[in-house]
Amino acid sequence: MYGGILILKFRKALDIIFIFLLLVALAVSVQASEDKFTQDRYNLSHKDAKIRGEAAWALGKSGDSRAVGPLVQALRDGDRNVREWAGLALVKMGKPAVEELIFALESKDDLVRWQAAATLGLINDNRAVLPLISALGSMSSETRYWAAVSLGLLNDSQAKEELLLALGDGNRSVRAASGWALRSIEGAAATDLLIQILQDSNGLRRLGATEALAKTDDKKAVGPLIQALQDGDNVVRAEAARALGEINDSSAVDPLVRILGDNDNVVRSQAMDALAAIGRPASQALIIVLENGDKLMKQGAAEVLGEIKEERAIEPLIVAFQSKDMREFAVQALVNINRSRAVEPFIQLLQDHNQTSDIRADAAWALGEAGDAKANEALLQAMSAEEDNDVRINAARALKKVKASA
Secondary structure, eight states, X not given: OHHHHHHHHHHHHHHHHHHHHHHHHHHHHHHXXXXXXXXXXXXXXXXXXXXXXXXXXXXXXXXXXXXXXXXXXHTTOSSHXXXXXXXXXXXXXXXXXXXXXXXXXXXXXXXHHHHHHHXXXXXXXXXXXXXXXXXXXXXXXXXXXHHHHHHHHHTOXXXXXXXXXXXXXXXXXXXXXXXXXXXXXXXXXXXXXXXXXXXXXXXXXXXXXXXXXXXXXXXXXXXXXXXXXXXXXXXXXXXXXXXXXXXXXGGGHHHHHHGGGOSOHHHHHHXXXXXXXXXGXXXXXXHHHHHHSOXXXXXXXXXXXXXXXXXXXXXXXXXXXXXXXXXXXXXXXXXXXXXXXXXXXXXXXXXXXXXXXXXXXXXXXXXXXXTOGGGHHHHHHHHHHOOOHHHHHHHHHHHHHHHHHO
């Protein structure tokens, strides 16, 4: 019995020793952790940017709320990589960082403001919604942009009205972010909201809505965008044309063809790009315009037909070539469509003395653009037998070009 008592006392002593050692180990671990935290915080001011970045990330992984303030301060670091590591560290910290980041939205430093706005969206805490809505009114376009993006990430309907207003922002990136955020929050219903804004009196808001509709891929937007091709603001008209090209609906072909005659170069250019994006379904309407449209419409039609390589347009383009306003456009289109098939008609024009000398000279130039060796003989003949000096010179230049191509 006495031996049993000794064994119990021995076990109790061992337990006490174990607990003591555990407490010592824990104290050592806590001290080591505290020392590392102190060192990492100190390293945020190190002269080496790599060490500063590593320190920022280590502080984020520590989960210690005391790191939030120093990490927010690191958002103004002179090195971009350090700032990015600090932002990622704050995202890693998560909710404990939210209040400090909301406060940072009022910073006098642009770098801090916009990075705080971006980080709040990634942390995904709804406490940030109202401060981010307020940040949409910032003087900094970078802050407004990230505020809009983060509101889209937070996906809170409280932001809807302010985002609709932000569609009228003077900065295209901010408008784009606001449109994206609206689509994120409202889903399919965003299309109806954006369509309504196409009637807004503010041209920038109409523009923002048009830009956003291009990204919806919703056929419901096609009709309103076609109407927007008649907008009094040429920038809105151009964006409507671009949007129709992105949505790529063949019902937009005729309206887009009509604005090939628009008095604004950018509008015409966007209409041509949209028609090229739609492709072959636009061919017949473009060929009709090539034969019957006004000068600007014909030139635009020729360019698009060349881009989509529509072989049915070869004969109408040959006819169009005989108009001085159309020669350069017709030749380029023909070369794009089928370089080889363009050669024979131009040889015929070069050799047809019923044509004016300027048409024959331009036919020689066109053969040079085509760059096909089948034209060699006709060009040599024109150089030696042609009476008109311009035709001879163009034939010589064309022959040189053909040989260079070969």
